[in-house]
Every structure is written in C-alpha cells, then in structure tokens.
Amino acid sequence: MTIADEPLPTTPSTDDLLAELREARAQRDEIAAEIERDGEQSVQAVADAVGEATRLFHRYEDSATGTGDFEAYLEFQSQFAELVESLPEDLPEREGFETANEAVDQRTISESDFERAREAIAPAGEIADLLDRREAARERVDDAERAVTTRLSAIDRRLDELADLRRLGDADLSAPTEDLTDPIERYDDAVREAFDDYAESTPVRDLLDLIETTRLYPLVEFERPPDDLLEYVRTQAVGEEPLPTLLSYAQYSGSKLSHYVEDPTAFETTVPVHRTYLDRIDAEPLTVGSPPPADRLEHLAAELVAVVGRFADEETVALARDLESLARREGYDRIRDAVVAEEELTPEQREALKNGEYAAEEERLREDRARLEQALED
Template identity: 50%
Template sequence: MSRNTGTTTTNAGDPTGELEVAATEVTETERRVSEYGEETVEEVADAYEQAIKLLDSYEGRATGTGDFEAYLEFQGQFADLVESLADDLPEREAFEAAEERIDKRRLSERDFERARTDLEGAADIAALLDERREARAQYREARRDVTTDLVETRERIESHENLLELGDADLQAPTENLREPIESYDEAVSTAFSTFKKDASAREVLDFVEATEEYPLVEFRQPPEALVSYVESREAGTKPIPELVEFSRYSNSKLDHYVEDPAALKRAVATNETYLERLDSHPLEVEWPPREGAELRWRADELIAVVAKFAPEDVVAKLREVRDLTRDEAEFGRLRTAARAEAELASEEREKLANGQVERELEQLRERKEQLESALEEYPERSQ
C-alpha cells in the first residue's frame, strides 16, 4: 500500500505551484526514508517482497485439502523468513502477525488475504524508495516545465518589446527610399545569376558556389560531393547546368551519343537534380524589410565580393547603393522601423498598441518572468 505524502492537484496548471508541490513531496519522502535509514528501508522492502512472493506462490497449492507437502513447505519458508529478520526491524510485528495468521492446520484463501493485510505496514515502508524516486522524477519534470515557461515568456517579452518599437514607427516615412534600391538590386542580381547559371559551365557555377563558403553571410547550400567530383573530372562538366539536367533525363541509349559514361552522369546529376533546379540567387538577395544597418553593411561587403565574381558591374553598383543606405544610421533606422511596421503589424496589433494593451501585457510578462526565475532559484537542480 503506497502512502501519498502530498496533494498534487494543488496549483494545477501553474508550473511554479506544481514545482513547489513537487519540492514538498521530495522533502517529505526524503524525510521518511531518513527516519528509518536507507539500508533499513531496503531490508524491509526485501523482506516484504519475499513474503508477498511466498504468499502468491503457495496460495493455490497450500489452501484447503490441496498439496500437503506444499502446505508444510510454505509454512516452513515463511517461518524461516520471519526468523531471519532483525529484532529491531521496523514492522517486524507485521511479519510475525502474518506468520501467526498462516500457522494453522488448514489454510483458506481468506487467510492469505488477511496475511497480506497484516503486511500493509511493512508495505508502506517498502514503498518509500519508489516514492522518493517518483517524487524526484516529478520534481525534475516540474522544474523543466518552469524552464520551458520561462523560455516562452522571454520570447513573448521580446515580441512585445518589438511591437512597442514598431508602434513608435513613423508610418509616414518615405520607405520607398529603401525599398526601391533594394528591389532594383534584387531584380538585377536575380537576372544576372539566371544568366550565369544558364550560360556558364556547370563546373564554373559549382566552383563559384563552393567559393562562397568563405563568406559566412552568403548562405548558399554547398553542392553534393559526388556532383562536384563529376563536373570537375568529366568533359560533361563543361556543359551548362540546364543542359546537364536535360541529359540526365535521356535514356541511356540516347545519352550514349552525348557523353562517354551515361550511367556516371545519371548517378551524379539525376540524383541531384533537385539541388540543381533550386540553385538560385536567393542567398545573394537583400530581404525586405532589411536587416539592421550594421548587419546589412557587413553582409553587403561580402555580397559585393561574391557578386563581382559573375555579375556585370552595374549589378555590383546597385549593391553598393544599397550598402550606402546604411551610412546615415539614424535615417536608415527610421526608415527600416517604418518598413517593418508596414510589413509586420496587423490591424489587431495596431489596435492593441493604440489602447495600451501591449504595454499592460508586457508588464505582466515581466512580472511572470521574475516569478519563474525566482522559482528556479528557490528550487535548484538536484544531483539525484
């Protein structure tokens, strides 16, 4: 019989309250184990397990007019078990009571039931280690829940602070002063890359993509090794990518007229057709709304070095214009905030900003954050 040491329904749904309850459970189960001592609890648990095992094993054979030999064997083994127990073992009298219960000439199922009832006090002690283990597991889980809530609360605080920043935006600001140069560059680099991919050899294009790995702010997905190896070592690598993809769709007999080893081309190109088709100018473009001024400036410096490898000078010049937009940090910041407000604020959010709801929610979230942090500080991680 397991003893419940606390009320787990208290503060249900509130992770800080549940952590408090879990901590109380741990403290209570640890106190009860320490009352007896861990070794003593283990001795009681071992004796109880042996007693129940004997009762379960012999109940069907030692009752009524059943197996007399089993009946004698059962009584002898149970008596030996009780005799082996230390005189000062907690609940020793429970084992003695159970032994007395079965010390009769004929046993019934009722006698076995009563013997188990006699052992309930020992069962409570035997269950303590499992209860402690469970309480500690619940404590760890409750603490994880508080940590998860804290992470989510911090994210919501950041979101609300972002909304307040956007709420201060000058919605009349001429955001086209940012949008038009960025869109002009994006369109130009998209056209230039499409031309490069269509006209240059697959070897040149993949060499270009591999070279961008040196520029961490230009995030091309690197080409598969098997594809690179093929275009670097085979004459087919001098063909443009669209032509290689078209070849890979030919039958082997037809392809045999165009390349030396049709099977090798299919292994290298057909299996990587999706990569080749998705290879586009997206990693070279400037997103809208743009990044913060300093970050955009650093990225533009890398993009200039990369784009100049394949694009005409007029495309690079457009990119320099985009970079130069960040020189006046105050004006860039004003226009960028306005652009973000235009792009990100829904009508509902604008209404919440206007009536002060965002500020009220932010205050509540900050209070919640302090509460969660305090709970984690008050109830630290446990080594066990």
C-alpha cells in the same frame, strides 16, 4: 520579413503552474518527512523484507497450499521463518511479519492463510512504498519545475516580440525609407540578372563549384550540391555544358542521349535524380530583400562581395559593396523600423498598439515572470 506576434497559450495559466509546483513540493516534503521518521536505512530494510516476503508468497503459494508439494511446503515455512528471524528487533512494523509467520506456520497452509499473511505485512508494505512514492514525487517536482522553466522561456520570447512591436509602433513613418530600399533593390535586381546570365552560360561544373564554395559564407544560404552530382560534373566532359543544356539532356531518351554524353548510364543515374535541385538553382540566396538589422546587413554584404565577385561584373560588385556602407549609415535602424512598420504591421497590430493591448500584455507577462522566478528560487 515577418513580424513575430504569437501570444502565449492561455492554458495552463501561471496560477495553474504555481499551484502544481506547490502541491508537488508539498507531497515530496510530506513523503520525505515520513521516511525521516523511521530513517532511510530502516525504510529500505522494510522494503527489502517486503520484497522478499512477496517473492516467497508468489513462488510457493500454488505448490505449498492444501495437498500440494510437501517439500515446497517445508521450504516455504523454513525460508519465511528465517526471513522473520533475521529482521532487526526495532524494524518498523516487524510485528506484522511475525503475525504473517504465525498465519503460515500451520500443519497445512490454505490460500486464506496466505491472504492473512499478506494482510499482516500490508502496513510494512505501505512503508516500503514510500521509496517508490518518493521517486514519483521527485519526478513530479522536476516536471513542475520544468514546466515553469518552459513558461519562463516562452514569456521571454513573447516579451522580445512585444518589444519589437512597440518599437515598430513608435517608428517614424516620415523617415526616408527609400534611402534603404532603393540601394537594396538596385543590388538585388543587378545580382539576379548577373547570376542568371552566369548560370545560363558558364560550365555547370563551375556553377556548382561556386555554390559549393558558399559553404564558407554562412549568411549566403545556398543549398549545397549533392556529392555525387558534384563529383560527376567535375569528372565528366558533360560538366563543360551550361546548366540549361544539362537540363535538356535530362529529358532525352537513352538512345538520343548517347549522341551527347560518353556514358549515358552514368548520366541517367546521376543527373535526372537531382533534377529538382538543379531546377531550384537561382539568385535568391544572393539577394537581400527587406532591410535586415544593420549588423547582419554589414556582415552579409561582406560575404556577398566575396561571392558575387567570383562571377559578376564590377558594377554589381560595387552595388554589394555599397550595402556595407549603407549598414553603417547613421540612423539606419530608425529608417529600417519605418520600412518594416510600413510593410509588415497589420491593421489589427496597429490597433492593438494604439489602444494599449500590447502594453497591458507586457505588464501582465512581467508580473507572471516575477512570480514564476520567485517560485523557482523558493
């Protein structure tokens, strides 16, 4: 096993995250206050008016200016005047629209008239922009809060790692670690031998059926057989051959293969393409390795008994069954900590435990977590 030991990145810092959250919220509140000053409906009405005025400018500026299309000139003046007349008397910055209308209410309209009209409604445009600015400010707050939440999750992960490291640092290295490692090693050796014998002698269809069955046992992590390969060995006579024979056939030429299988084409399009999968089949998913936590070992052992009992002798099954009892042994976790500490703690980690680096880091992280949690609640 590997001891997780990944300190948090130094950037952005907790101070940076909190500063961004404060600034984002202040910006959001400032914009909300500006909208509230004029009223949501009034701001929306201004935005609609600015949008319509801008549309008219864009549509008619080229055709209604100078000696352009006289009909377009009349349409523009009429539509812009109607727009201004339709605006409520108390609409914020209504005067700007009236000034804009005066700018374009000429016998001929020039580009400079359009420019003066645009400048006249610019203050109204700033009010209209409040809606987009509010949306952007809300997104900024959401992003800032999400960044804080992400950092809190990372802090919790790191605190869990530090707790594991401190526990291992406190491990009793005089504990009888062989009481755990020896039974597991005996079982692992036995199941490897039993599975190798089984894979070399049993029909490959039975081997793949066994592996397929382990889908019912999630802690026994075999890679499931490809569907087409499983179907092939179940329905073809060559499925009666053991795995080594099937792998040797996969190296034969088509003419040679025809002496050993009924349908060489079906074989060549099914078996060789899954050669990598077949080569990787071994007993490792059935082994335990370094002692896992007691509750996992107990559940794993129960699944191993069910799976190993399908192909191994009773002695190997009994060794798997002994693991269930081992997981329930008093002091298992204490001894396991000693095993992991002996096997996995690096000299640097031992030194960090000794000089209090991890303890100081934990204290800093707890302080940061409290500040970040409080900021989200505010």
